[in-house]
Amino acid sequence: MAEVHVLAILYAKEGKEGELRSDLTVVTESSRNEDGSIRYELFADENDRRRFVIVEHWRDAAAQERHHNLSGHIRAFHENGDRNVERRELVCFMSRVT
Template identity: 40%
Template sequence: MAEIAVVAISVAKPGHEEQLRAALEGIVGPTRAEEGVLQYDLHRDLQEPRRFVFVERWTSQEALAAHAQSAHIQAYRAAVVDWVEHAEIRVVSKIA
């Protein structure tokens, strides 16, 4: 299967920006060590500092699925449930 990309956006509830940032930073290292990850970069929106954006590249849909089930992602999701106002994940493929 062809390489895929992901844009994952998390918006912190007001007052929880730094808690969410720390939690997001905490999953970067373990994720970069996963099989199938090509890129896993965390960004913060300059105009809306409550918005965090991951830009990701994966070797396959299967690698992304394994990532979603990993222990560190499951722990992250449980930890941030009260800190996230909105989350959106878009899986895309490069066309040009």
């Protein structure tokens, strides 16, 4: 099975940057410990305090799907943390070319 890479960019609601950062930090720390997680990092855009970028690297599609569909911390984020998200600018599933 091929490794899976995900790039996600979330944009915080005005005044909710700190709350979204905290929510995404919890997601990141929990996701790093999941079976199949190779890399899971959270970045803040230095030019726009409202933009956060998540870079994920999974052993295979099954591990990424378990993470997205079955992880309690992801479910909790969608039920609670989403309130701080203005929009998802990009979610991109990628495979390495070289």
